[in-house]
Amino acid sequence: MVNQLDPVVSRFVAAVNTGDSAGFSDLLTPDVTMSDDGSDRDVRDWVDSEIFGSNARMDVESVSDGGRALVANYTNDRWGAMRTAWRFTVAGDKIARFETGQA
Template sequence: MTLSPDQLTHPAVRALVTALNAGDEQAFLATLTPDATMSDDGSDRALREWTGREIFGSRGHMDVQSQSDDGLSLVADYRNDTWGTMRTRWRFTVKDGKVSRFETGQA
């Protein structure tokens, strides 16, 4: 069963997923700390370059299937125009109400 973004329990994660699914890059960046970092399949990536390519430049969309760890861990079917749909895991670290790091990869 897919969870809608408003069903996500952690407010920072909910705001990030909502912005991602709306294709709103400015709102997405506003959910992050200025020094936010990320990794994809265990390798650190340049956050703005990666999100520009994997999310906003390819119409990324996240259908959340489950959440755990007080809403800081998600399993989602993620799709974009480059890779199609894949089952992914997402883990978020939040500092002062904003996402300071996220880690994603195939689930």
């Protein structure tokens, strides 16, 4: 399933799953934005809290929109496991926006 992802989105998932915060940061545009359950959030604070500060993992279940949308079983130490939907806006080889929420 992961091989159907857009290459930039695939690197995003890999960085989350390996705890590679530096590699993750390199994937984002300087003005990246994001939303969680429909509310825009501060990207750096959210990523520190929900991904790298809580041992997050993504198990991709399905891929759509040319590999720029996915549904994943998302697990972290803060919230446990949940089924989540993700959408990505890719600009060149970077992510300009990502949106996530419960699926």
